[in-house]
Amino acid sequence: MKAEKFYADKAPWLRRGITSAGKTYIHQTFGKRSYVERVILEIKQFTRKFRRSFQNIKSFYLNLKGFEVFYNFFRLHQTLKNIPVTSIKT
Numbered sequence: 630m631k632a633e634k635f636y637a638d639k640a641p642w643l644r645r646g647i648t649s650a651g652k653t654y655i656h657q658t659f660g661k662r663s664y665v666e667r668v669i670l671e672i673k674q675f676t677r678k679f680r681r682s683f684q685n686i687k688s689f690y691l692n693l694k695g696f697e698v699f700y701n702f703f704r705l706h707q708t709l710k711n712i713p714v715t716s717i718k719t
Contacts (some may be wrong), residue, residue, distance in 0.1 A: 662678060 634653040637643040647654040675696050676689075683689040701713050 664678070668700075 632652070634655055635643075635647045636655050636657040637647065638658055639656065644654050672693070675693075679692060683692065703712065705711065706713050
């Protein structure tokens, strides 16, 4: 599935990039977009802490996969007030 709509803040380079790709730009300062930015911030902080321990791209991806498991299955999420995987309704 390819996304046709993109939520972004007022950054002009984002608007130009989205519209030049023929996609719909939707301005949103807070909301769903904030959740994505939170994950990106967490990944940036993770890589900043451990960047010297990555010997090659494969070790980076393995560490990133481990971070993904930690983030979704063990870490207490600030907004949800619980572990994200427990919020999934089946």
